[in-house]
Amino acid sequence: MNKKMTFEEAMTKLNEIVGRMESGNESLETSLSLFEEGSALAAFCYGKLQNAEQKIKQITEMKEAGGEKDA
Structure with missing residues (x-):
């Protein structure tokens, strides 16, 4: 898996893998390989x-802390 992959690219690839596995048309060996790749993409x-x-938590906390100082 490419470490520079975006979240959106990874989700697209993961959805493709899920579709292939759900089709039931893949061999056991291919299914295991797809499962391994899908697990890595999910992680x-x-x-x-x-x-x-x-x-988001950091930004929210900074905003709240800034708001308290202004009050």
Whole structure:
């Protein structure tokens, strides 16, 4: 997996993998490979979401702290 991949690209690829696996047309070997790739993509997306959530918390806390000083 490309570390420079965006969240949106990873989600698109993950959705493609899910679709292929749900189709039931893949061999066991291919399904295992897809599952492994999908798991890595899911972890990547989760990490991106965690980072975004942390940034939002920091911005919110800074805004609240600034608002208290102005009051």
